[in-house]
């Protein structure tokens with residue numbers, strides 16, 4: 001493994017929020033599980049904090065977020081269910097990171113009104129706001145609901161409608 | 173010579189220290205020529221502190237002033253099950269400290285658990301310094317894979333109190349795998365079956381070109397060889413009770429004698445198929461002293477502990493399932509821990525895994541050796557070894573209704589971070605508080621509470637307008653860090669509240685300044701200079717921020733608290749807000765708006 005130049009590390013640290021998991025691990029979109037694992041090992045050899053104890057503190061600080069993003073990328077790509085979600089997200093231009101924490105493993109049937117108590121509550125509040133044509137509150141509540149359940153389609157749709165409504169009724 | 177960093181296996185009953193350089197690993201012997209030092213601290217009446225195998229004799233002679241099994245208590249709260257049990261059975265006094273913490277009372281002194289463990293660490297450091305002939309200030313310390321964040325933090329604190337910079341906390345089974353596979357160019361999938369005195373850990377690793385990737389880990393912090401002893405103690409005591417009408421468990425002295433005899437008998441069964449148990453004058457009967465004399469065979473003992481052994485395989489099932497493999501996919505099974513010397517364990521392991529376990533490395537030393545190899549790799553830039561570990565427990569956040577939602581699932585590789593955006597739910601709300609847990613239950617109270625975090629200092633605004641990005645990080649040591657940022661101002665708004673199981677930075681400093689090191693008996697101190705220079709605390713493990721004072725919780729919250737690991741705290745702040753996520757938990761009351 002080629003040692004990576006400090007300037008490259010710092011450049012990558014700045015870019016890390018913009019590149020997707022495949023690019024980060026230097027993988028093709030059709031990479032096999034085995035290739036994903038190998039890429040994880042190779043990248044870890046370069047970016048894991050243990051491998052960089054001898055670097056300057058500036059480099060170490062640059063490397064920390066990269067290392068964490070590498071494990072995140074691996075966690076998503078090695079899991080077929082997560083990978084499928086991620087691929088879909090990439091294809092629809094939905095951002096380069098996937099939230100790991102959706103309790104997807106233990107949630108049984110998705111509830112359109114929300115799978116978490118908070119999601120449901122904020123969704124309910126938003127519906128109330130919409131009835132009163134209070135779009136800005138509805139938007140706030142829906143955004144909040146989405147923080148608990150990122151990717152909830154019902155919430156997203158409603159948010160989109162609310163934003164459109166807001167644009168057409170700018171006074172409310 | 174390059175920088176020196178040692179590896180320490182800080183065990184419940186026994187500890188070891190080793191050093192690796194240029195591919196050679198040496199486990200150091202103490203003044204008795206033994207590679208294993210008892211994790212026992214004896215406080216003598218004259219103020220001397222003795223650690224190790226000599227101290228062990230004091231458990232019977234002076235139980236009130238001899239601390240053993242500190243690892244079972246470190247990082248735990250006063251009201252946890254483990255502490256309750258220890259208070260009932262241990263000879264020394266365990267008291268409640270502020271904020272549900274614990275202290276050991278020895279005569280008129282009080283010690284925190286990290287302080288006690290630091291005494292053991294200091295002894296091991298001294299052994300290494302004697303053997304190396306040079307001061308040592310850096311170490312890798314191992315912990316059970318299943319240790320939670322509180323226990324890991326407390327172990328780091330212990331290291332710091334002992335004057336050691338803890339380079340890394342490594343999981344015991346991971347260290348064992350390293351000792352097994354390092355430098356051999358292996359391409360293998362191995363399992364590590366680690367049955368210690370008080371804990372069982374099981375990890376599955378993929379080894380490839382000196383990259384050690386943990387695929388999954390599982391464990392039980394309440395299962396170990398000591399539980400085998402307890403079974404035998406009960407058997408002997410029950411039989412004695414049936415014959416003589418005396419319960420030996422009610423007398424501290426008799427109980428200690430039973431404990432020693434039971435452990436000896438168990439260990440004997442590692443050597444011989446049958447052992448003789450003899451306890452003369454264990455109690456005073458109406459017509460003179462009474463004794464126990466009995467034979468114990470392999471089969472009888474196997475029946476006695478059969479369910480405990482089977483419990484280890486439940487844990488193995490879980491880890492295999494998490495790794496997505498079956499037992500026959502494994503290229504090897506590495507044994508760690510004293511009880512794995514028992515033929516009954518080896519037989520059961522062989523049956524379960526359908527293969528003979530690897531027994532070429534000493535199961536008592538393999539962890540310290542792995543720790544030393546890793547320590548060396550951290551100070552040697554040429555080293556080629558790379559550990560990739562996972563978090564053993566799911567990281568959760570408390571939400572309304574007493575529930576806890578997953579942020580980072582167990583067996584996720586570390587280091588890793590996840591960010592969640594929080595908002596206020598009242599106009600002009602000044603602070604947001606969240607609770608973090610580790611565990612596998614949706615019920616918050618069934619998980620271990622790591623801490624409550626209160627975020628303040630963001631700009632006040634209308635409900636829902638404030639957006640605070642809270643980042644949850646698990647570092648390569650398995651230690652959890654939480655920080656928060658105001659999305660609009662990008663200002664750091666984090667304030668960490670550490671709970672009482674941990675020590676604050678200033679507490680650690682004052683302990684270090686107190687200099688208990690001088691009290692360690694001379695025989696065990698090395699003839700080299702003490703390393704005076706104290707490494708500054710690594711910034712991540714203990715936050716620089718002010719600690720918010722914590723108050724005990726309101727009783728109402730406490731009522732629902734059925735499990736041990738669930739302390740309730742409340743931040744002592746001007747305005748105490750429920751955390752932002754605490755809305756009405758009653759789903760059914762939800763009106764249907766559609």
Ligand SMILES: Nc1ncnc2c1ncn2[C@@H]1O[C@H](COP(=O)(O)OP(=O)(O)OP(=O)(O)O)[C@@H](O)[C@H]1O
Nearest residue numbers: 183184185186368369370371397398442509510511
């Ligand atoms: N030869 C032996 N045969 C059977 N059991 C043994 C033998 N030697 C030690 N033990 C038992 O092993 C246990 C201690 O194991 P070990 O020293 O591996 O644990 P530890 O490292 O102190 O604990 P832990 O790893 O859980 O922190 C004790 O219960 C002890 O009685």
Ligand SMILES: [Mg+2]
Nearest residue numbers: 183184368509
């Ligand atoms: Mg051990």
